Amino acid sequence: MALERSDVEKIAHLARLGLNDADIERTTGTLNDILGLIDRMQAVNTDNIEPLAHPLEAVQRLRPDEVTETNQRDAYQAIAPAVENGLFLVPKVIE
Amino acid sequence: MHTLTLAEISRALSAKEFSAEELTRALLDRIAQVDPELNSFITVTEAQAIEQAKAADQRRAQGETGALLGTPIAHKDLFCTQGIRTSCGSKMLDNFIAPYNATVVQKLADAGVVSLGKLNMDEFAMGSANESSHYGPVKNPWDTSRIPGGSSGGSAAAVAARLVPAATGTDTGGSIRQPAALTNLTGLKPTYGRVSRWGMIAYASSLDQGGMLARNAEDCALLLQAMAGFDPKDSTSVDQPVDDYLASLEKPLAGLRIGLPKEYFGEGLDSRIADLTLKAVDELKKLGATVKDISLPNMQHAIPAYYVIAPAEASSNLSRYDGVRFGYRCEDPKDLTDLYKRSRAEGFGDEVRRRIMVGTYALSAGYYDAYYLKAQRIRRLIKNDFVAAFNDVDVILGPTTPSVAWKLGEKNNDPVAEYLMDIYTITANLAGVPGLSMPAGFVDGLPVGVQLLAPYFQEGRLLNIAHQFQKATDWHTKAPTGFLK
Numbered sequence: 001m002a003l004e005r006s007d008v009e010k011i012a013h014l015a016r017l018g019l020n021d022a023d024i025e026r027t028t029g030t031l032n033d034i035l036g037l038i039d040r041m042q043a044v045n046t047d048n049i050e051p052l053a054h055p056l057e058a059v060q061r062l063r064p065d066e067v068t069e070t071n072q073r074d075a076y077q078a079i080a081p082a083v084e085n086g087l088f089l090v091p092k093v094i095e
Numbered sequence: 096m097h098t099l100t101l102a103e104i105s106r107a108l109s110a111k112e113f114s115a116e117e118l119t120r121a122l123l124d125r126i127a128q129v130d131p132e133l134n135s136f137i138t139v140t141e142a143q144a145i146e147q148a149k150a151a152d153q154r155r156a157q158g159e160t161g162a163l164l165g166t167p168i169a170h171k172d173l174f175c176t177q178g179i180r181t182s183c184g185s186k187m188l189d190n191f192i193a194p195y196n197a198t199v200v201q202k203l204a205d206a207g208v209v210s211l212g213k214l215n216m217d218e219f220a221m222g223s224a225n226e227s228s229h230y231g232p233v234k235n236p237w238d239t240s241r242i243p244g245g246s247s248g249g250s251a252a253a254v255a256a257r258l259v260p261a262a263t264g265t266d267t268g269g270s271i272r273q274p275a276a277l278t279n280l281t282g283l284k285p286t287y288g289r290v291s292r293w294g295m296i297a298y299a300s301s302l303d304q305g306g307m308l309a310r311n312a313e314d315c316a317l318l319l320q321a322m323a324g325f326d327p328k329d330s331t332s333v334d335q336p337v338d339d340y341l342a343s344l345e346k347p348l349a350g351l352r353i354g355l356p357k358e359y360f361g362e363g364l365d366s367r368i369a370d371l372t373l374k375a376v377d378e379l380k381k382l383g384a385t386v387k388d389i390s391l392p393n394m395q396h397a398i399p400a401y402y403v404i405a406p407a408e409a410s411s412n413l414s415r416y417d418g419v420r421f422g423y424r425c426e427d428p429k430d431l432t433d434l435y436k437r438s439r440a441e442g443f444g445d446e447v448r449r450r451i452m453v454g455t456y457a458l459s460a461g462y463y464d465a466y467y468l469k470a471q472r473i474r475r476l477i478k479n480d481f482v483a484a485f486n487d488v489d490v491i492l493g494p495t496t497p498s499v500a501w502k503l504g505e506k507n508n509d510p511v512a513e514y515l516m517d518i519y520t521i522t523a524n525l526a527g528v529p530g531l532s533m534p535a536g537f538v539d540g541l542p543v544g545v546q547l548l549a550p551y552f553q554e555g556r557l558l559n560i561a562h563q564f565q566k567a568t569d570w571h572t573k574a575p576t577g578f579l580k
Contacts, residue, residue, distance in 0.1 A: 008452070015410060015455040016417070017448055018436030027452065033511050034402065034453055041399040041469050044476070051471030052478055054301055054331065055287045055527020056551065061330060075194040081424035088419055091428050 002032050096121050097257045098579070101166050101314040104260060108155065108165045115155075115165030119148035119209050122167055126211065126258050129578060133234045135243075135253040137172045138180055139212040147209040154207055162317055164207030169259045171250050172213035173220060174200050174305070175294040183296045184218040184228040184246075187416050187423045187442035197294025198326045199263060199305050206321045211259055215249030218444045219413065220270055220298045222246050223516050224506065227446040232503055235278060236575040237541055241500040244274030250308045251278040256578040261309035261318060265295060267302045268401055269495075269520025272532035275308050276495035276544025279534045279573055281561055282308040283315045286551050287527035288333035290319075291326035299408035300331070302401075302524040311571050312533065312561035316340040319554060335552060343555035344562040349383030351560065352488045358394040359493030359519060368543050371536040372494045375545045375564065379492075382563055389484050389491070393476040394522055400477070401521045402514055403457050403470035409447075410454030416442060449510065478526040485550045490560060493519055495532040495544035523548055531557040534570040542573075 003011075008028045012019045019027065073086060082089035096118050099107065108115060123141050130136050144167070151165035170176065173183045175193035182188045196204065204210070217227045225233040225248025235243040236256040243252040247264030251274035254262050264271040266284035275282025283306045290305040297303060307318045320340050326332040353376065360369055376386055418424035418438030425441050428434035443451070457466035484491060497518060506513045523530035528551060532544040549556045565571050 003456075011452050011456050011459070014459060015451050016414075016432070016435040016439055017443070017451065018433070018440040019448075023440075023448075027449065030449060030510060031452060031456075033509075034449070034514075035456075037511050037514065038399045038403055038453075038457075038466065041396060041403070041473060042465070044393075044396050044469075044473055046469060046472035046476070049472040049475050051468050052475035053471060055478065055525070056333065058288070058331060058333070063327070072194060076420070079190075079192055079194065079421045081418060081421075090419055091430050091434055093431055 003028060003035065097125055098574070099260065100310050101260045101317055104166050105162050105317070109160060115148040115151040115209060116145060119144050119167055119211070122211060122259060129256060129258060132239060133236060133252045133256055134231050135215055135233050135249040135256070135258065136169070136212050137182055137184070137215050137230050137249070140179055140210060143179065144209050144211050147204070151207045151209060159207070161207050163203070163321055165209060167209045167211055167259055168203065168261045168263065169211045169214050169250070169253060170200060170263045171216050171247050171265060173216060173265060173296040174263060175296070176200055176213065179213065181213065181296065182229070184216040184230060185443065185447070186229045189229065189423065191422055193294070195294060198291035198328060199322050200294065202321055214253055214262055217246035217248065218447050219296070219409070220246040220265055220267055221409070221446050221450055223269070223273060223513050224501070225249065226503065226507060227444055229444060234503070235500050236578045237278065237500065240502055241541070242277070242503055244277035244500065246270040247274050247308060251275060251280060254278070254280055254308050254310065255575060257574060261307055261314050263305060264308050265303060265305050266524065267298050267405060268517050268524050271306045271308060272495050272520050272530055272544070272546060273517070275532045277500040277542060279542035279571065280308045280310060281312050281315055281531065281533045281571060282306065283319065283531045283554065283557065284523060284529060285319065285323065285554050286333070286529045288331050289529070289552065289554065290322050291329040291332050293326055293328040297412040299405040300412060301408060302405060304524070311565050312558045313344060316344055316558045338555045340555050340558055343559045346559050347383060348379065348560060348563050351379070351384040351490070353379060353384050353386050354389035354484055354488030354491045355386060356389050356391045356394070356484070356491060356493060358391050363518070364494060364497045365499070365538065367538045368494045368497070368499070371538070371543045372492070372545050375535040376492060378564060378567055379560070382567060387488055389488060391480040391484060391522065393473065393480050396473045397477055397522045397525055398514060398518060400470040400473040401517070401525060402453070403466050404474065406450040406454030407457045407467050408454070410451045410458065413447070413451055446510065474525045477522050481526045481528055489549070490556060491548040493546055495519060495546040499538050499541035499543060519546060527551065529554045529557055531561055533561045533564060534573070536570055
């Protein structure tokens with residue numbers, strides 16, 4: 001199934017990628033090439049085969065619910081694009 | 096000094112033939128002189144390197160004797176380094192200075208390793224040619240009109256050109272083994288979970304694994320000994336004892352059973368690479384190995400499955416780059432959505448955006464079963480192939496790549512053509528087994544690598560075979576002539 005321009009616009013929105021018209025045009029062709037490659041999977045018989053998420057089939061390890069991290073807010077905020085009074089700044093969300 | 100291996104440097108340091116500081120200064124000078132031609136470093140950390148070298152010399156003077164104490168390496172620029180930029184080859188992280196060290200970086204620093212800097216790579220480790228880096232392509236020292244392989248292309252070029260004796264790398268689909276093969280190095284991707292991923296910037300979390308590129312198997316063993324081990328900070332790190340890799344190097348190969356999968360010698364493989372691979376097999380037979388033809392019937396499905404799983408995990412992992420807490424932020428965002436969309440569109444390059452979009456599509460409502468779950472079912476088939484094969488043989492051997500290094504720009508407009516070059520390496524990531532590439536000769540003056548794959552946690556076996564092969568052959572000692580002086 002080939003992607004249309006409108007599909008690519010929708011995917012770009014879901015991925016929060018602001019593509020311009022030329023990008024969308026170019027990307028539509030390339031994504032269809034890639035999906036053509038990926039669609040070869042559909043010919044493989046995987047009946048009764050369970051999905052494999054982790055090569056060693058390990059499950060998530062749990063640890064005691066204890067505080068292990070120290071407060072490093074200043075270090076983390078030192079690399080942020082915009083901060084004020086210990087808060088991360090973004091454009092106004094609520095008028 | 097720059098032509099010495101890590102093991103040779105280690106011996107010279109303990110014999111006081113030169114100090115770590117002298118060596119570090121010599122290598123830094125050489126990087127400044129030679130690297131403009133290769134572009135293998137993104138950041139050279141001169142001041143920190145000299146400081147680390149002096150500290151190592153002092154530790155030695157006080158009687159410490161660690162094998163890596165005072166030896167130089169460099170890190171792929173996706174291992175976080177405290178106080179030093181970690182760019183991941185991306186404009187998105189051009190201004191990112193990590194507030195902590197990756198576990199691998201910390202372990203090596205604790206062992207007294209001197210880091211000379213951060214190495215170029217494909218953006219977010221997505222690529223097989225090192226052409227997607229925000230900092231420009233890396234050149235192959237064997238022929239500077241050609242690619243060094245990727246995504247650990249800076250690591251490969253720097254070690255091949257003798258700028259540094261070894262480097263860290265990461266391998267999600269072949270990103271250590273393929274560049275090692277294309278630059279005449281030995282590269283090891285350990286078992287998934289053997290080396291901590293903590294502080295390694297994530298691409299595809301169920302496939303990513305840290306490792307190294309070096310001039311021979313002995314140096315890989317030295318580094319793995321220091322890098323491997325359980326890390327509670329990595330939720331998929333494996334809690335299993337670390338073998339003595341150096342001790343395993345010297346085991347004789349008598350009785351070793353090698354499997355040759357017929358799928359590795361089929362259509363698409365340069366016949367001269369096939370010939371060199373079989374010559375390597377003959378050499379191993381002389382050392383006592385026996386050979387059996389085997390089959391990994393699902394190998395052909397690995398590329399489509401990989402190019403669903405890796406982009407799907409990437410689209411999720413890379414959602415953290417939103418222009419809010421760290422990394423690139425666009426100018427004058429109109430509103431929050433505009434901030435996200437423009438920061439991401441401007442901060443990511445073409446290949447990263449493509450993979451995010453493929454992954455977003457594969458995970459989107461209505462397509463999850465057809466793509467992501469289907470790919471994970473194929474992943475199990477691929478793992479089952481390996482489990483079955485390892486009932487009959489100890490290791491699997493084949494070519495690392497279907498061709499030698501291609502020309503810069505040759506596959507730029509055709510991502511699918513580049514994806515197909517990963518055919519021999521990605522199955523190891525999907526199955527999680529360890530893999531090693533070692534030099535096996537030349538085609539038209541360009542290096543060819545042979546790949547060995549082993550059951551889980553048998554890195555020692557891979558290093559053992561490569562070391563014995565390297566005692567009997569001299570391919571791995573060949574250096575690109577233009578970069579020897």
